[in-house]
Amino acid sequence: IGVLGRVQSVSRASVRVVGGCWWGGQRRRRRSRTSGISPDVLRAMANAAQCGASAAPDLEDISVNASRITTLHDAACARGDQMYIDPATGYKVMTADSHRARGNCCGNGCRHCPFNHASIPMGERADRIKAPALLHGTFASLDNEEDEPIDVLFWSGGKDSFLTARRLVQERGGKSRLLLLTTFDGASRIVGHQQIPISEVVRQAEALGVPLLGVPLWSHIPYPTRVAEALAFVGNHRAIGRVCFGDLHLEDIKMWRHQQLGPVCAAMGATLATPLWHVPYPDLTHELTASGVPCRVCAVATGPSGEGSVGGGAQIGDLFNADLFARLDPGVDAYGENGEFHTLAEVWNATTGDPLGLLALGE
Numbered sequence: 001i002g003v004l005g006r007v008q009s010v011s012r013a014s015v016r017v018v019g020g021c022w023w024g025g026q027r028r029r030r031r032s033r034t035s036g037i038s039p040d041v042l043r044a045m046a047n048a049a050q051c052g053a054s055a056a057p058d059l060e061d062i063s064v065n066a067s068r069i070t071t072l073h074d075a076a077c078a079r080g081d082q083m084y085i086d087p088a089t090g091y092k093v094m095t096a097d098s099h100r101a102r103g104n105c106c107g108n109g110c111r112h113c114p115f116n117h118a119s120i121p122m123g124e125r126a127d128r129i130k131a132p133a134l135l136h137g138t139f140a141s142l143d144n145e146e147d148e149p150i151d152v153l154f155w156s157g158g159k160d161s162f163l164t165a166r167r168l169v170q171e172r173g174g175k176s177r178l179l180l181l182t183t184f185d186g187a188s189r190i191v192g193h194q195q196i197p198i199s200e201v202v203r204q205a206e207a208l209g210v211p212l213l214g215v216p217l218w219s220h221i222p223y224p225t226r227v228a229e230a231l232a233f234v235g236n237h238r239a240i241g242r243v244c245f246g247d248l249h250l251e252d253i254k255m256w257r258h259q260q261l262g263p264v265c266a267a268m269g270a271t272l273a274t275p276l277w278h279v280p281y282p283d284l285t286h287e288l289t290a291s292g293v294p295c296r297v298c299a300v301a302t303g304p305s306g307e308g309s310v311g312g313g314a315q316i317g318d319l320f321n322a323d324l325f326a327r328l329d330p331g332v333d334a335y336g337e338n339g340e341f342h343t344l345a346e347v348w349n350a351t352t353g354d355p356l357g358l359l360a361l362g363e
Contacts, residue, residue, distance in 0.1 A: 069220045073112060116233055126198045129216055130186065132230035135202050137211025139237040144176045149241030149270070152234060155180040155212070157194050157201045159295040159320060160246035160276065160335070162345035162355075163284055165210070166291060167275045168244060169356045179211050179238075181230060183223075186216035193342045195299040200344065207348040208356060228264045235268050242273040248337055249278055281334055288320075292352030295320040298344040314341035 068087055073095055076084040082098035085091070096112040099105075107119030109128035117125060117133040125135050142150050151168050155161045169175050184191045184198045191198055198214060205212035215230045217223065234240060243265050247254050258272060265272055276284065288295065297318040312332030318324050320343050325334055332340050347355045 069111075069218075126202050126214065127189065129214060130218075132213060132215045132226075132233050135182075135198070135212045135214040136205040137209075139211070139234075141211055142176060142179060142238050144174075148177060149239040150177045150179055150234075151242045151244050151273075152179050152181050152213075152231065152240055152270075153244045154246070155182045155201065155204075156246070156342075157182070157191055157196055157204055157345060158246075158298075158343045159288060159345055160248060162291070162293060162295070162347065163287055164244060164246040164275055165208070166287065166356055169358065171275070175208075175210055175356060175358070179213060179234065180205055181213045181215060181234075183215045183217050183226075186218045193299065193339070194344060195342070196344055204345065204347050207350075224260050224264060227261060231264060231268060231270070240265075240268060240270040243270050244273045244275060246276060247274045248276055248284075248335060250337055284335070290352075291355050291357065292350045293355045294346045294349050294351075295343040296346060297324070297341050299342040301339050301341065312336075312340040 072084045072087070073093075076082075076095050077097050081095065082101075083092040083094055086093050093111055096114045099110060099112060099114050105113060105115035105117060105119035107117075107121075109117065109120060109130060111130050113131050116131055117129045120128055120133070122134070122136065125133055129135075151172070153161065153165055153168060155165070165178065165180070168178055172178070180201075182191060182198065182201045184201075189198050190196065191201060202212060202214075213230060213234065215226060217226055231240060231243065243261065245254075245257060247257070254274060254277075262272055297314050297316055297320065300314055300316060301312075313328040314324060314332075314336065328334065328340075332338075336342060
């Protein structure tokens with residue numbers, strides 16, 4: 001197998017091979033799909049995420065000693081060792097160098113897979129990847145006659161991301177130059193502010209027919225480093241022209257992105273872009289209505305102790321529409337840009353059947 005654990009008298013049924021390691025337990029269950037997300041389900045997802053709920057433990061998951069992982073791994077590589085000892089479990093974990101020596105992805109969701117989990121079946125990747133990997137689609141779908149660089153859109157799953165994707169498709173005359181990129185917590189499989197499982201983002205990508213790159217975040221890897229790894233992976237397959245965000249008007253967030261990610265993008269010849277910057281809210285609302293895509297509140301801000309909602313009048317499960325605008329507290333940003341609430345774009349429920357506006361483009 002390549003990695004040996006401390007296994008004692010276990011039945012074959014209770015053991016599985018994970019990334020070259022013997023480990024007892026059950027594989028994570030794939031989340032069920034429904035035609036839509038009910039307010040009760042959304043509320044449960046948000047509450048579970050806020051309470052720190054996480055997926056079932058996996059030997060290849062980063063342990064509580066995550067800050068030590070990089071040091072242990074790099075030291076093992078420097079010594080020429082093929083493995084290092086995980087400080088939490090005592091198991092041996094294969095290094096990236098040992099995987100490279102093997103020559104290809106084994107498909108077991110290894111912690112240090114240098115092949116972007118190419119051998120994990122697409123339908124299982126959302127639950128299993130530890131490094132950036134495609135969760136839907138292929139790079140081949142990004143081919144275009146002009147061979148132009150593609151746009152990489154940081155996709156949270158919310159209304160701002162969706163409206164940005166729609167704008168990019170309109171600008172480009174189609175979706176063959178668009179790749180979605182979503183970061184999520186590697187342990188819980190929850191997408192940051194939206195507090196939704198990454199499987200819901202995969203569902204969005206499937207409905208839109210746009211390739212999606214999943215980027216699991218771990219505490220031992222700095223955010224700019226992980227993003228650089230993800231963009232480099234994309235860059236190995238397609239040239240990147242723009243790295244896009246759905247920012248609307250918050251100067252500090254835009255500045256942070258330029259400071260943290262600007263050098264990463266510049267190094268690969270790409271630029272940062274915010275296509276919806278300072279677009280008036282009435283125009284955005286008109287565009288959202290034209291898309292026929294319902295957006296639903298999936299997370300609201302809470303007080304410092306986690307008690308009581310300060311979502312400005314928005315509640316989990318609310319539709320993002322005129323009724324919600326009328327209920328928001330005075331001074332609350334209508335689009336929740338100050339973090340009052342976040343939404344999920346239910347693109348699979350688009351009443352027009354054309355969420356990205358492709359029909360108008362002749363596609």
